[in-house]
Amino acid sequence: MTNPMQMPEYQCHKRVRALKIKRIDYGYRDADKGNPSWVCEIVPEDDNYPAIEVSAEYVKKHNPQAGGYYVVYENGYTSFSPADVFESGYTPCRDN
Numbered sequence: 586m587t588n589p590m591q592m593p594e595y596q597c598h599k600r601v602r603a604l605k606i607k608r609i610d611y612g613y614r615d616a617d618k619g620n621p622s623w624v625c626e627i628v629p630e631d632d633n634y635p636a637i638e639v640s641a642e643y644v645k646k647h648n649p650q651a652g653g654y655y656v657v658y659e660n661g662y663t664s665f666s667p668a669d670v671f672e673s674g675y676t677p678c679r680d681n
Contacts, residue, residue, distance in 0.1 A: 599658065599659070600678065601641035601654060601658050601659070601675065603654045603657070603666070605629065605630040605631070606627055606628070606629065606653050606655055607628045607629060607630040607651060609627055609650070609651060610625070611625050622652045623641060625641070625643075627639055627649060639655075643663065647664055648665065649665040652666045652667075653671070654666045654667050
């Protein structure tokens with residue numbers, strides 16, 4: 586059964602911080618010490634910013650991809666957004 590009634594529309598007005606992703610590096614830290622730990626780093630396109638280490642849980646939940654955006658909301662929540670979705674919903678703030 587389909588519902589012919591349209592759901593309400595919403596417009597996004599959140600302020601976020603975000604960096605476009607150049608690549609994602611996976612590896613192990615301390616492998617030479619016999620106690621390796623899995624590491625994932627998001628490398629921003631803008632070389633002025635360092636790589637951002639993210640957890641395995643972040644990768645599993647958000648499946649970040651090169652070309653998309655690493656996003657941080659005002660409350661500190663981190664996420665991933667595909668480029669087309671992010672760029673159609675956000676524009677740079679004038680006070681940057």
